[in-house]
Amino acid sequence: MKRVVTAIVVGLVLAAMIVPVSAAKKVTINFWQAGGDSQTAPVMRQIIKEFEAANPDISVNFQAVPWGEDPHVKFQAAIVGGTIADVFTIGDPFQHVLAASGALEPLDKYMSKEMKRDFYPQFLERCSVDGKVVALPWFGDVRAMLYRKDLFKAAGVPEPNPSWTWDEFLTYAKKLTRDTDGDGVIDQYGFGTSGRYVSQYQVFLVQNGVNFIDEEKGIATANTPAAIEAMQFYVDLVRKHKVTPPGITTIALQDIQKMFAEGKVAMFFDASDTAVRFSKEPALAGKLGVALLPHNKAHGAFGGSDVIVMSSQSRNKAAAWKFLSFMVSREPMLAYCKACGFSPVLKSASTDPYVKADPIRKVYTEQMEIGGFFYFKHPKASSMTPVIRAEVQQAMEGTKSVQAAMNDMQKALEDLLKSK
Amino acid sequence: MTPKLKKKRTCREIVLAGLKYILLVAGAIVMVAPVLWMLSTSLTPDSVIISYQLIPSKITFENYVRAWDFPRVFSDSVTLGTFFFNSVLVSALITGPALIIDSLAGYVLARRDIPGKNLLFYLALATMMIPFYVIAVPLFLVVRKLRWLDTFQGMIVPFLSSGFGVFMFKQFFQSVPKELEDAALVDGCSPWRIYWSIMLPLAKPVVGTMTIFKAMWSWNQFFWPLLIINNIKLKTLPLALTMFRGLNVTEWGTLCAGMTIATIPIVVVYLLMQDSFQKGIVMGAVKG
Amino acid sequence: MKSRPVAEKKRVLYRLGEVLESYTMLAPAYVIFLVFIFVPVVWAFYLSFFDYSILSMRTPEFSGIDNFRRVFSDPVFWTALKNTVRYSLGTVPTRLVLGLLLALALDQANLWGRKIFRTIYFLPVVTSMVAAAIVWSLVFSASNNGLANQFLSLFDVAPKGWLSDSNLAMFSVCVLSVWKDLGYVMTIFTAGLQGIPLELYEAGAIDGATVWQRIRFITIPLLRPTTFFILVTEIISSFQVFTQTYVMTSGGPGYSTTTLINLLHNKGFVQFDMGYASALAVALFISLLFLSWVLRKVFKADEIVY
Structure with missing residues (x-):
């Protein structure tokens, strides 16, 4: 008995001596990806494998958190609980929500000048708070117009030219909304959209030279004449001209995509990953067109970006930075963008044939340059979404006039901007 | 006159019985249709252009194979089997101990004469009126203090007792004739002995009912594991199903196959315990 | 001695x-x-008495009843309350009536396929709400592919936006919820019926009471404890509705399916405004306690050993 105890004690002491030695040699960092799904996981794991091969002293524990698991809620809880990963990705503009609470490690001190210079400035600007970089962009994207060439041809509508306007867009949408089999029921709609996503209608405001809030002045601008005019145009598409399929106030984007693939919708806005996916779909061969969005007073296209951040709670910041900077370097970024159909955000990546030669990518790059804009860069950004969405949905449904909805939105946004 | 009246009545009864039958069958169709649809979609080949049909035009088990191997893209060592095992483990470790803990408390509240009994009973009832979301954040902080975030015990221990369980067992034990217990008391049996060797065996049907309720609840719980579990190896089936829903691509066939796999075990538990389930409800909820 | x-x-x-x-x-x-x-x-x-956002790591500031004032002056709170009451009124009585009818219909021992019916009607109860809500959002899909619209097309009715029309969305959520929990109510009523002594029915039959009279004067009064039990548990759970609306509509369109717990979830977990969320939680808890007290009085539940 005594011997057993002695053996255990000796064993424990030995283990205690060995563990710190090996721990000093190998550091494990946690990395979580918001929105990791079956499409992204394989390439992400490949990138991590390459990183680990190049840095044998660091091992990366990777967890993909699908959007269905509410990664932003989960990450906030983990920050509160002190269990947040060392490095994690989030959807823009959530970095501003987190940065406001001090959860993110400022990255300037780690970054070289060359590194900073290689990012497209508008993306890096998205990741800065009071001049400090708190996150790094990891890919970028805008919405462009996806359209069905075959349906345009059948309806006798010319394909959109790069400088088309709201009027042309409306005319086309009306012509494309029709009864194709002659049974008296409309079975094809000009424009697919959804009241569920602010990105789907914020773009009309920007194309009209306004937005829901004025970020620089910190005031709400939802009931300015230009904003109301833009929203009226959007709501009229649904209620007056009826060029959108029924039941779109809460529809999922996936369903719009499905309708487009089935030929029930002729145009809709979507990001380049969908365009790339559709371009590979045999059933859509030769039928898919990608064009710039129409414009009114200005050009505008909703841009999105996933960003990668380091937790201020991380205990292995040196290793975390090594990994983070590897992730945003040229090759890994290109590998990820190629696999998922997004655009890289490094200038040095523009020489790659993926960015240079691909016709779909070209349209998206041009769209980004002439009118890319992002969601609000504000700590309350994620609280604004439900407010804007709820009011627009009510206007789309006609339970409120556009004017009334925008007035109520204005009030709610003012309250949010006022609150701490 | 009398026979005629009688005949007329039976005639009416037949019509009524027929009508009742038609309504019952129609209702049953409505009840199973969504479940059948899930099954049918799980057997239909997946493609971008999906059409939802009640009867699949072409049957394939590909989705099940895909669903099983699907989690491997996230981690080599993980299949749907891992999540399945986790779900079984968590459900079993909640259901088993919870039955003992709830029935112990139910027995004492029903039968032992101790100070503060009523207050304790009302406290147990009050727990039923607290929506989980009300306490989720403080609970998260409590579990963090215990260092149970991202562990099995974090998913299990907070749910080892429930007001509903205590209530059901108390109602049942109250209805057991006192004489059974008195005989044992004369023999000098301790409360624990009486509970274990006399009362608990009598409570079999209530145990059946509570097994189903507890198993069902713990098998399907979603929000709490979502909040505390990050390690993919510890995830349960409901969490795993979110992986099938990508940002842009949801593979409905695979998702439905996964949901079917996640539904079958609990249906089997129900079918196995169905009879004692019904009896237990009579004893726990209704009598008392 | x-x-x-x-x-x-x-x-x-x-x-x-x-x-x-x-x-x-x-x-x-x-x-x-x-x-x-x-x-x-x-x-x-x-x-609930502090101005507190746990994410911000600020020390909580005592704010008295300010959070409650914020809750009660928030129009969204009143909409959510109205929606929750609508949900409760839409589901609880429906389940109660249908559940009782089902239990009565399936109470005859000689009914063919009784066990199969009971199993089928109970089946939705054991499925997970997340899975059920996903499947039902396909059933209610706005395009004519959805099962609900396919059904309507049999009668030449135009497809409806079940989840995208604010007049229909709550109805659709209620349909799912009734479907999901009907079996539970049926089972409890069945148990209650089994607790009614057979002699009472026999006595009733001798007195020449019709089926309806027997139900009206024997079954329903004797089911009072059962009904009370179901009502309390159902009302409490109906005030906690969340998963359905979260998965199917995220509270929309507009605020038409935003329930109290949707609002709580949004304030507590999306905005991490713990003060508001806690005040809302306290208000909800107190109203549930009050409601069950009222029900106890109405049903004279004190007489029913409970």
Whole structure:
């Protein structure tokens, strides 16, 4: 008995001596990806494998958190609980929500000048708070117009030219909304959209030279004449001209995509990953067109970006930075963008044939340059979404006039901007 | 006159019985249709252009194979089997101990004469009126203090007792004739002995009912594991199903196959315990 | 002479031992309640008087009843309350009536396929709400592919936006919820019916009572404890509705399916405004307590050993 105890004690002491030695040699960092799904996981794991091969002293524990698991809620809880990963990705503009609470490690001190210079400035600007970089962009994207060439041809509508306007867009949408089999029921709609996503209608405001809030002045601008005019145009598409399929106030984007693939919708806005996916779909061969969005007073296209951040709670910041900077370097970024159909955000990546030669990518790059804009860069950004969405949905449904909805939105946004 | 009246009545009864039958069958169709649809979609080949049909035009088990191997893209060592095992483990470790803990408390509240009994009973009832979301954040902080975030015990221990369980067992034990217990008391049996060797065996049907309720609840719980579990190896089936829903691509066939796999075990538990389930409800909820 | 105090002492000791043992037997359940429910509840109550966002790591500032004022002056709160009451009114009575009818219909021992019917009607109860909500959002899909619209097209009715029309969305959510929990109510009523002594029906039959009269004057009054039980549990759970609306509509269109818990989830977990969320939680808890008290009075539940 005594011997057993002695053996255990000796064993424990030995283990205690060995563990710190090996721990000093190998550091494990946690990395979580918001929105990791079956499409992204394989390439992400490949990138991590390459990183680990190049840095044998660091091992990366990777967890993909699908959007269905509410990664932003989960990450906030983990920050509160002190269990947040060392490095994690989030959807823009959530970095501003987190940065406001001090959860993110400022990255300037780690970054070289060359590194900073290689990012497209508008993306890096998205990741800065009071001049400090708190996150790094990891890919970028805008919405462009996806359209069905075959349906345009059948309806006798010319394909959109790069400088088309709201009027042309409306005319086309009306012509494309029709009864194709002659049974008296409309079975094809000009424009697919959804009241569920602010990105789907914020773009009309920007194309009209306004937005829901004025970020620089910190005031709400939802009931300015230009904003109301833009929203009226959007709501009229649904209620007056009826060029959108029924039941779109809460529809999922996936369903719009499905309708487009089935030929029930002729145009809709979507990001380049969908365009790339559709371009590979045999059933859509030769039928898919990608064009710039129409414009009114200005050009505008909703841009999105996933960003990668380091937790201020991380205990292995040196290793975390090594990994983070590897992730945003040229090759890994290109590998990820190629696999998922997004655009890289490094200038040095523009020489790659993926960015240079691909016709779909070209349209998206041009769209980004002439009118890319992002969601609000504000700590309350994620609280604004439900407010804007709820009011627009009510206007789309006609339970409120556009004017009334925008007035109520204005009030709610003012309250949010006022609150701490 | 009398026979005629009688005949007329039976005639009416037949019509009524027929009508009742038609309504019952129609209702049953409505009840199973969504479940059948899930099954049918799980057997239909997946493609971008999906059409939802009640009867699949072409049957394939590909989705099940895909669903099983699907989690491997996230981690080599993980299949749907891992999540399945986790779900079984968590459900079993909640259901088993919870039955003992709830029935112990139910027995004492029903039968032992101790100070503060009523207050304790009302406290147990009050727990039923607290929506989980009300306490989720403080609970998260409590579990963090215990260092149970991202562990099995974090998913299990907070749910080892429930007001509903205590209530059901108390109602049942109250209805057991006192004489059974008195005989044992004369023999000098301790409360624990009486509970274990006399009362608990009598409570079999209530145990059946509570097994189903507890198993069902713990098998399907979603929000709490979502909040505390990050390690993919510890995830349960409901969490795993979110992986099938990508940002842009949801593979409905695979998702439905996964949901079917996640539904079958609990249906089997129900079918196995169905009879004692019904009896237990009579004893726990209704009598008392 | 000596034996009596000893016996007394022994009895006291025995009693003490018994009481102690009883408390020990209660301990596991109540320790768990204490740590994982009561402490968090008290915490939530406490937070409701503070201006606190746990994410911001600021020390909470005492703000008195300011959070409650914010809740009650928020129009979204009143909409959410209205929606929750609408949901409750839409589901609880429907389930109660349909559940009772089903239980009565399936109560005849000679009914063919009784067990199969019971199993089928109970099936949705055991499925997970997340899975059910996903499947039903496909059923209610706005395009004519959805099962609901396919059904309507049989009668040449134009497809409806079940989840995208604010007049229909709550209805659709209620349909799913009734579907999901009807079997539970049926099962409890079935149990209640089994508790009614057969002799009473026989007596009724001799007195020449019709089926309807028997139900009206024997079954329903005797089912009072059962009905009370179902009503209380159903109302409490209907005020906690969340998963359905979260998965199917995220509270939309507009705020038409935003329920109290949707609002709580949004404030507490999306905005991490714990003060508001806690105040809302406290208000909800108190109204549920009050509601069950009213129900007890209405049903004279004190007479029903409960």
